[in-house]
Amino acid sequence: MNGSGANSVLLRASGVTKRFPGVVANDDITLEVQRARVHCLLGENGAGKSTLADLFYGVHEPDEGVIELRGEPIHMVSPRDAIAAGIGMVRQHFELVTPMSVLENVVIGTRGEAKVDLRTARVRLGELCDLYGVEVDLDTPVGDLAVGQQQWVEILKALYLGCEVLILDEPTAVLTPEGIERLFTTLRRMASEGLTIVLITHKLHEVMEISDDVTVLRRGRVVRTSLTSEVTMAGLTRMMVGRDVDLDIDVAEASRGDLVLDVSGLDVATESGRGSLKQVSLVVHEREILGIAGVSGNGQDALFDVLVGMQPAAAGTIVVDGQDMAELSPAARLDLGVASVPADRIHQGLMMDFRISENLILGRQRSDRFGRRGWLNQNDIARFADDSFANYDIAAPSPTHVTRVLSGGNLQKIVMARELAGQPRLLIVHQPTRGLDIGATEYVRRRLVEERDRGAAILLISEDLDELLNLSSRIAVMFDGRIVGEVDRRDATIDRIGMWMAGVSGTPGEAPP
Amino acid sequence: MSAGISNAPGTSSGSLLRRAGWRLERRLEVKPWHEVVTLVGAFIIGLAICSILIAASDKSVVDSYRALFDGAFGSRRAIYETLVQATPLIFTGLAAAFAFRAKVWNIGGEGQFFAGAMGAYFVSDLWSGVLPRGVMVPVLFIGAAAAGALWASIAGVLKARYDTNEIITTVMLNFIILLILSYLLGDLWRSPDTFYFQTVTLPESTHLPLMIGGSRLHWGFGIAAAMAVVVYVVLRRTALGYEVRGVGINRTAGSYKGISVPRVTVLVMAISGALAGLAGAAELAGVHHRLQLDISNNFGFVGIIIALIGRLHPAGVVVSAIAFGALVNGAVTMQIQTGIPAALVDVIQGLSLIFVLTGAVAVRYRLQRTRTDESLPALADPTDE
Numbered sequence: 001m002n003g004s005g006a007n008s009v010l011l012r013a014s015g016v017t018k019r020f021p022g023v024v025a026n027d028d029i030t031l032e033v034q035r036a037r038v039h040c041l042l043g044e045n046g047a048g049k050s051t052l053a054d055l056f057y058g059v060h061e062p063d064e065g066v067i068e069l070r071g072e073p074i075h076m077v078s079p080r081d082a083i084a085a086g087i088g089m090v091r092q093h094f095e096l097v098t099p100m101s102v103l104e105n106v107v108i109g110t111r112g113e114a115k116v117d118l119r120t121a122r123v124r125l126g127e128l129c130d131l132y133g134v135e136v137d138l139d140t141p142v143g144d145l146a147v148g149q150q151q152w153v154e155i156l157k158a159l160y161l162g163c164e165v166l167i168l169d170e171p172t173a174v175l176t177p178e179g180i181e182r183l184f185t186t187l188r189r190m191a192s193e194g195l196t197i198v199l200i201t202h203k204l205h206e207v208m209e210i211s212d213d214v215t216v217l218r219r220g221r222v223v224r225t226s227l228t229s230e231v232t233m234a235g236l237t238r239m240m241v242g243r244d245v246d247l248d249i250d251v252a253e254a255s256r257g258d259l260v261l262d263v264s265g266l267d268v269a270t271e272s273g274r275g276s277l278k279q280v281s282l283v284v285h286e287r288e289i290l291g292i293a294g295v296s297g298n299g300q301d302a303l304f305d306v307l308v309g310m311q312p313a314a315a316g317t318i319v320v321d322g323q324d325m326a327e328l329s330p331a332a333r334l335d336l337g338v339a340s341v342p343a344d345r346i347h348q349g350l351m352m353d354f355r356i357s358e359n360l361i362l363g364r365q366r367s368d369r370f371g372r373r374g375w376l377n378q379n380d381i382a383r384f385a386d387d388s389f390a391n392y393d394i395a396a397p398s399p400t401h402v403t404r405v406l407s408g409g410n411l412q413k414i415v416m417a418r419e420l421a422g423q424p425r426l427l428i429v430h431q432p433t434r435g436l437d438i439g440a441t442e443y444v445r446r447r448l449v450e451e452r453d454r455g456a457a458i459l460l461i462s463e464d465l466d467e468l469l470n471l472s473s474r475i476a477v478m479f480d481g482r483i484v485g486e487v488d489r490r491d492a493t494i495d496r497i498g499m500w501m502a503g504v505s506g507t508p509g510e511a512p513p
Numbered sequence: 514m515s516a517g518i519s520n521a522p523g524t525s526s527g528s529l530l531r532r533a534g535w536r537l538e539r540r541l542e543v544k545p546w547h548e549v550v551t552l553v554g555a556f557i558i559g560l561a562i563c564s565i566l567i568a569a570s571d572k573s574v575v576d577s578y579r580a581l582f583d584g585a586f587g588s589r590r591a592i593y594e595t596l597v598q599a600t601p602l603i604f605t606g607l608a609a610a611f612a613f614r615a616k617v618w619n620i621g622g623e624g625q626f627f628a629g630a631m632g633a634y635f636v637s638d639l640w641s642g643v644l645p646r647g648v649m650v651p652v653l654f655i656g657a658a659a660a661g662a663l664w665a666s667i668a669g670v671l672k673a674r675y676d677t678n679e680i681i682t683t684v685m686l687n688f689i690i691l692l693i694l695s696y697l698l699g700d701l702w703r704s705p706d707t708f709y710f711q712t713v714t715l716p717e718s719t720h721l722p723l724m725i726g727g728s729r730l731h732w733g734f735g736i737a738a739a740m741a742v743v744v745y746v747v748l749r750r751t752a753l754g755y756e757v758r759g760v761g762i763n764r765t766a767g768s769y770k771g772i773s774v775p776r777v778t779v780l781v782m783a784i785s786g787a788l789a790g791l792a793g794a795a796e797l798a799g800v801h802h803r804l805q806l807d808i809s810n811n812f813g814f815v816g817i818i819i820a821l822i823g824r825l826h827p828a829g830v831v832v833s834a835i836a837f838g839a840l841v842n843g844a845v846t847m848q849i850q851t852g853i854p855a856a857l858v859d860v861i862q863g864l865s866l867i868f869v870l871t872g873a874v875a876v877r878y879r880l881q882r883t884r885t886d887e888s889l890p891a892l893a894d895p896t897d898e
Contacts, residue, residue: 310769331771340769348769351762358755363770365752374752 009071010035010196011056011087011165016065018051025051027220029065033165033213038187038197040207040228043217044240044296044463046435049200050092052217053167056198057089058082069165083109088158089167094150098143102153105142106160121160128159131193132186148179166190167198172206184210202240202296204233204502216240219435237295237498241465256473257286260426260457266316268302277302278481280316284426284457289448291472292461295501299481300461301343304430307459308340309333320426334363339424341415343431343461349415350403357385357399360418388417393443409440416447427451430461445471465494479503537878547876548824555822555868556836559861566860567853577851581858584846585839591846593728597800599838601626601809603737604792605816606823606830607744612785613825614748615761617778621668621683622789623813624690625661629790630797631694632660634702634712634804637719637797646718653719654736654794661790662783664690669782673775679782687813695806702804711805721799733795740788741827748827757781789813810841818862822869837862 011033018026026048033039041049054060055067058076066073069085076082082089096105107121125138136145136152145153151171158166168187172180187197187210201207207214207228214231216223216239223239261284268277277299284290294300305311307318309330318326325333342348350359361370361381370384371377385399392413396406403414412432419427429448433441448471452458462468468475469492476486477500485500564574585595605622612619619625636656641649668686671677697703698710705713721731748754759767760777768774792812801808819837823829840862844855 308769329771329773330768331773334771342769347763348766351759351766353762354759362759362766363772365755371752376750376752376755378750 008035009033010069011198012068012071013052013055013062014066014068016052016055016062016067018055018060018062020051024220026055026062029217029220029222031215031222031225033196033198035196036191036194037212038191038199038210040211040214041198041200041217042202042204042207042214042236042240044202044434047202047217047240048220049202049217050169051220053089053169053198053200056082056165056167057087083161083163086162086164087167088161088163088165090151090154090158090169090171092169092173094154096142096150096153099141101139101141102136102145102156103138105153106157109157109161125156125160128156132159132189134186147174151175151183163195165196165198167200169200170202171199172201172203180206204236204240204295207236208233233502233504234495234498237501238465238494240295241463256288257455259283259285260321261459262317262319263307264317264319266303266306266318267314268299268306268311269314270302275299275302276481277306280478280481280483282459282476282483282486284459286455286457287452288473289452289458289460289471291468291475292459292478293465293468293475293497293501294463294478296463298478300430300463300478302481303478304340304342304428304461307428308338308342331363337422337425338428339419339422339426340428341412341419341430341432343434345408345411345415350411352402352404354403355400356394356396356403356406356414357381359403359414360385360388360399360421362418364418364422384421388414388421392417409436409443412436412440412444416444420447420451423454424451424456427456427458428461429458431463432460433462433464433467465497468497469494477501535880537880540877540879543876548826548829548873551872551876552822552824552829552833552869555872556865558868559865562864563857563861566857570853572851572853577847577853580847580850581840581843583843585843587846590728591842593725593730595835595839595842596734597729597731597838598841599834600731600734600737600799601792601796601812602815602819602834602837603734603741603831604795605789605812606819606834607737607740607816607827608785608788608792609817609820610823610825610827610830611744611748611757611788612781613761613820615757615777615781616764617669617672617760617781617785618680619665619668619683619782619785620680620817621665621686621786621813622792622816623809623811624683624687625665625786625789626793626796626809626813627690627694628664628786629657629661629793630804630808631690631697631793632790633657633794633797634715635660637715638702638712641716641719644718646720646722649718650721650798653798654791657790657794657797658787659790661793662787665782665786665789666779669779669786672782673778691806694804698804698806704803709805712803714803715798719798720802721795729800731795731799733799736791736795738831740791741831744788745827753780789816792816815862818866822866824869824873 009032013029013031016026016029017024029052041052043049051060055062058079058081061077067076068074069087074085076085079089097108100108103118103122103125106125107116107118110116122138128134129136134152134156136149136156142150142153151174155166171183175183187199191197199210211228213225214228214236215225216236218240263283264281266277266280270276275297280303282290292300292303302311306313309328313326316326317324320336320338323336325336328336346352351362361384364370365376366374370380382399388394389396389399394410394413394417396410403411406414432444432448436444445467448458448460460468460471469489472489474486474488475492475497476483477497478484479500480503487496560578564578567574567577584591586592605626608622608625609619633653633656637649637653640652644652664686665683668679668682671682672679695710698712702712704711721733724730724732724735748758756767756772756777759772760774764774796808797804815837819830819833822833840858844858847853848855
């Protein structure tokens with residue numbers, strides 16, 4: 001590594017907090033990025049990585065705290081300021097003009113010159129490509145390039161604009177394994193030439209492979225910054241999913257009852273092949289919570305979708321109370337007593353522009369409880385909404401307010417109130433406490449336990465290991481679309497599950513740091 | 514360190530607003546009065562800008578607008594005539610508003626209008642000699658609604674089954690229905706005593722009764738107003754309306770909770786087409802009494818504007834349809850009295866739409882002071898070493 005730049009702090013966030021309506025995306029973050037090193041920001045979806053990157057790139061301004069570059073505070077109100085200061089970023093969604101050539105796309109970001117000198121630009125860009133070993137034909141229209149190639153154009157743009165810090169937000173998501181290899185080789189070369197790389201990812205092995213330093217984020221806070229050489233995958237897993245101190249719910253073991261859900265040999269194909277399911281089998285009984293652990297992107301979304309009927313099964317059966325519902329529509333599954341709480345409550349669970357009371361009856365707008373023959377009974381709906389507000393501590397001015405005004409915790413309470421109202425036989429829950437504050441988290445968890453004690457069979461898909469260890473009767477671990485291990489809660493340890501989550505089968509051989 | 518890169522020229526002008534310490538913030542809730550202010554404001558700005566055009570042509574702005582107003586609302590007769598003009602627009606406006614509520618972009622109101630008129634003519638032609646007026650008129654409206662629904666359903670089914678872009682299919686269907694009508698008017702349905710492309714005049718038994726004797730105001734207006742109420746009730750009080758609005762707001766969440774988006778799409782298209790078809794029946798049975806190619810004054814397309822200006826609300830549709838009817842009606846008087854071309858009202862209509870749409874976005878935001886305590890520090894010098 002380049003000795004002259006080592007151990008000097010180039011980019012620094014101190015005490016940075018960023019709030020969005022209903023969430024604290026970054027909570028008092030302090031973080032130092034050393035010059036000429038590859039620094040990974042690691043965390044689950046929603047841990048606040050992208051928000052932090054956006055703060056570094058001037059997309060948002062921090063509500064509190066300061067961002068410093070070369071030891072001096074910088075105040076950025078737009079990416080233009082970041083670029084001028086020497087910070088470049090490749091975002092998840094590219095900002096390219098597809099009919100124009102690579103060269104034109106790179107030059108388009110330079111401002112302040114009346115006339116662009118394409119010839120000089122070509123020479124300089126050629127030098128950059130040679131320096132870092134980037135292979136892109138400068139005259140090809142960007143629209144003709146593969147997505148992985150387009151990412152190189154974005155990287156070139158940042159370099160051409162003179163960045164000293166290059167931030168990449170989940171750059172490997174669009175790459176093939178060979179593409180990832182090439183990217184990492186180049187990134188290492190850039191770091192050795194003096195560039196500073198900040199890489200955002202939720203993939204552990206990438207962190208181990210590429211980074212010098214790693215900062216783990218969880219629920220908007222920094223868990224720890226370490227030298228990558230001093231951590232293990234299992235240790236990182238543990239930091240990522242974390243340990244909540246106050247959230248231990250005293251779960252008395254309930255004796256499980258009859259078999260409710262019996263999934264066998266389930267295959268689900270996805271278009272990209274990512275996140276598909278392969279031969280998944282599992283069972284859930286009455287008064288039992290089966291936890292599904294796994295790092296995100298290992299098939300959890302497909303599992304949820306196929307169970308609620310949003311994605312077809314390519315093979316296998318989904319039997320609920322003796323009836324195979326693999327071919328049934330989502331509506332028919334609701335009628336069988338299958339309730340669900342999706343991971344993305346804003347996009348999958350709620351109509352944000354509906355009244356709160358309207359969201360509370362979503363899915364049951366045609367049930368006799370809220371009307372007759374296609375007519376809605378406003379009184380019944382209002383009464384149900386009032387009951388839900390009382391039973392679920394929903395903090396909102398009134399049920400007739402638009403749902404958009406609510407905080408994350410209250411949104412989730414609405415979903416819970418709706419899904420639990422029908423006393424479901426089977427409850428499928430995906431990431432039920434993601435993005436919620438401690439109070440709401442505990443509330444949701446308590447409700448799940450109460451539902452279990454009432455007699456429901458619950459499938460709990462979560463990336464929060466503590467949550468799973470706390471609530472589940474048994475825990476199964478998903479990796480690459482398969483269930484790679486299952487363990488009774490009494491025998492479960494974070495290490496064992498962490499190994500499975502990292503794709504290592506067998507018994508754990510090393511202790512976490 | 515040296516990366517061997519010279520710094521590219523950067524600027525740091527940023528957003529003026531943000532540098533001045535203000536920020537646009539999304540309102541959590543848009544209240545009804547915000548919408549009303551937007552609507553009225555947009556209309557007034559439209560009129561104001563047109564007054565510049567009038568002044569530029571050396572005409573008196575006050576006189577022109579007075580003539581416009583007199584022509585639209587200056588007498589009982591003028592008001593009735595305004596309502597006659599508004600009638601088809603209420604139907605087509607409701608048609609567009611209903612579909613747009615579900616984010617189903619039915620741009621085929623014009624074609625569905627003609628389909629409706631053709632359906633009405635077809636049943637009239639068949640039964641006007643047999644059925645008494647009290648039965649014939651309702652039957653004719655049912656025929657029109659069915660024909661409009663059927664025509665629109667083609668696009669609905671294509672979208673539901675094959676995810677075909679309904680904007681394109683509905684527009685294409687407009688052309689097709691007009692060509693079919695031309696063919697029929699030139700052949701099967703052509704009146705034997707003329708060489709124009711038109712049918713015979715339909716008998717009395719098919720004529721819509723007048724609401725006000727001695728005027729041209731027919732019961733089509735009453736039916737249109739009633740349909741506005743019906744659409745409102747369906748949207749707010751029925752499970753179907755709930756699903757229609759739900760699909761418009763978030764079809765993903767809707768499908769997760771069992772709403773069949775394809776089914777709702779087809780239904781919405783059909784109902785929207787039926788509403789536009791009713792406009793065709795009202796014009797045929799209330800005004801023209803015979804079918805020809807020019808019975809629509811772009812009612813289907815103007816209905817889209819009406820729906821957008823009316824913020825997709827049935828009451829808003831009725832109000833903006835009457836406003837448009839007034840403009841069309843008053844323009845004639847204005848042209849006669851002041852010599853200003855009636856086409857000016859097209860400009861007013863267009864400008865109003867632009868400002869309503871702008872205002873509809875703007876109203877979702879409010880200005881918020883960001884920081885007052887410090888002046889913004891200068892940026893670090895980008896040149897390095």
